[in-house]
Amino acid sequence: MLLTRRTEWPAWGWASPFAELERMRRQMEQLSGGLSRGIVDASSAGVFPLMNVTEDKNNYYVRAELPGFKAAELDISVTGDSLSISGERKLPVEDEKAQYHRRERESGKFSRIITLPAQVDTGKVDARCADGLLTVVLPKAEAAKPKQITVKTS
Amino acid sequence: MTDAESKALQAKEKAEVSTPAEQTKPGLVFTPAVDIFETDKEITVLADMPGVKAGELNIDLHENVLTLDSDVQPPEGAKEVDVIREYNTGKYYRQFRLSQVIDQAKIDAELKDGVLRLRLPKVEAAKPRQIQVKTA
Numbered sequence: 001m002l003l004t005r006r007t008e009w010p011a012w013g014w015a016s017p018f019a020e021l022e023r024m025r026r027q028m029e030q031l032s033g034g035l036s037r038g039i040v041d042a043s044s045a046g047v048f049p050l051m052n053v054t055e056d057k058n059n060y061y062v063r064a065e066l067p068g069f070k071a072a073e074l075d076i077s078v079t080g081d082s083l084s085i086s087g088e089r090k091l092p093v094e095d096e097k098a099q100y101h102r103r104e105r106e107s108g109k110f111s112r113i114i115t116l117p118a119q120v121d122t123g124k125v126d127a128r129c130a131d132g133l134l135t136v137v138l139p140k141a142e143a144a145k146p147k148q149i150t151v152k153t154s
Numbered sequence: 155m156t157d158a159e160s161k162a163l164q165a166k167e168k169a170e171v172s173t174p175a176e177q178t179k180p181g182l183v184f185t186p187a188v189d190i191f192e193t194d195k196e197i198t199v200l201a202d203m204p205g206v207k208a209g210e211l212n213i214d215l216h217e218n219v220l221t222l223d224s225d226v227q228p229p230e231g232a233k234e235v236d237v238i239r240e241y242n243t244g245k246y247y248r249q250f251r252l253s254q255v256i257d258q259a260k261i262d263a264e265l266k267d268g269v270l271r272l273r274l275p276k277v278e279a280a281k282p283r284q285i286q287v288k289t290a
Contacts, residue, residue, distance in 0.1 A: 048165040050241040054234035063229060065204035065241065067268035089163060095193050104187040105202055108163040117237060132204030132268015133229060 048110045049085070058145065060116050060138040067132035068105075074129060076136065078122045083136060086111035118144035173247050182244030186222070186270075190250070194282060196275040197256070203246050204268035205229065213263055213272065220250045222270070255279075 049064040062083055066074070074087045088109040120138040127136040171185040189200040203211070203224055211224040224246045255277040262273040 048163040050165055050167070051238065052230075052236070052240060053238040054230050055237050056231070056233045056235065060237070061230070061234060065268070067202040067204040070267060091189075094191060094198070098191040098193050098198075101190040101192060103189050105189050105200065106163060108161045110163040114238075129267075131207055131265075132202070135229065 047112050049112065051112070051114055053114065053116065055117075055140075058139060060118075060120060060140065062114065062116075062136040062138065064134045065132060066129065066134050069129060069132065069134070071129040074127075074134065076127050078120065078125050078138065080122070081117075081119045082113055082115045083138065084111070084113045085134070120144075168241055168244075170244075171247060177245075182242050183247050184244050185248050186246045188248065194276075196273050197252070199250070199270070199272040199274070201246075201248070201270040201272070202268065203265070203270055205243065206246065206265065206268065206270075208265045211263075211265060211270065213261075215252075215256065215258060215261065215274075218252045218255075220252055220272075220274075222246065222248045222272075 049066055051062055051064045054061045054063075064085065066087070066089075068089055068091075069087060074085065077084045086109070089107045091105060091107045116138065119141040121141050124139045125136065127134065129135075166187075168184045171183055173183055177183070186201045186203045188202075191198055199220070199222075201222060203222075205226045206224045210226065211222070214221040214223070226243055226245055228243045252274070256274045257277045260275045262275075264271045
């Protein structure tokens with residue numbers, strides 16, 4: 001009787017003694033985290049603000065949730081392929097006789113640099129902050145845009 | 155370290171919450187961070203709700219239970235593909251039970267830059283009154 005056994009060990013030897021554990025840990029996290037997370041585990045030690053980067057054919061879009069910030073309080077700069085955002089949140093001082101029941105919002109400084117997958121056209125970057133959501137549109141540099149190549153038959 | 159130096163803001167993941175009633179459309183629901191404080195005249199609730207527009211926010215006060223409920227549209231366009239995703243977008247929902255009696259007609263809500271400022275004035279009778287003790 002032929003016994004087939006499926007091995008999942010990499011054929012090229014021990015890449016790392018912990019590679020198998022890492023794979024199992026990730027599987028357990030996916031099972032326990034549930035379908036609602038569906039993201040990489042990078043945010044467990046994240047830097048403020050958490051950002052989402054998306055792209056389409058011509059642009060990169062970087063979004064960050066920054067409640068309470070006005071456009072003038074943010075300092076945004078772009079270089080080549082990295083975007084730097086910094087600012088400070090100051091919570092307005094309320095009545096000094098106020099009695100706080102809950103205090104969950106924080107104030108403080110932040111500064112973050114994020115590197116994009118390709119170069120962008122720094123002259124045409126557009127940033128807008130509305131309703132506490134910052135959206136930065138970075139057009140890709142010409143060299144980074146995908147080019148269709150026609151295949152000739154003869 | 156001087157006190158005048160601001161500390162750095164820490165990244166906090168958005169806290170998901172399960173609402174008492176199920177949603178009609180599937181999606182994530184988060185609980186917004188709030189500051190609540192009280193003065194003699196009113197209770198003020200400040201909630202961080204980035205990405206919420208004034209028309210999408212429902213505030214309800216019913217039998218001393220205050221409910222903040224908002225719908226948030228995902229800001230990404232249809233053709234956009236994720237490169238990095240560190241946070242998700244979803245509705246905001248939070249309920250509070252108020253111990254004081256609130257004058258419902260004078261509630262004031264203002265949503266600016268993603269921060270909701272909700273002022274709930276107390277009913278006249280609930281304001282503390284100093285009673286003078288007369289010496290005969």
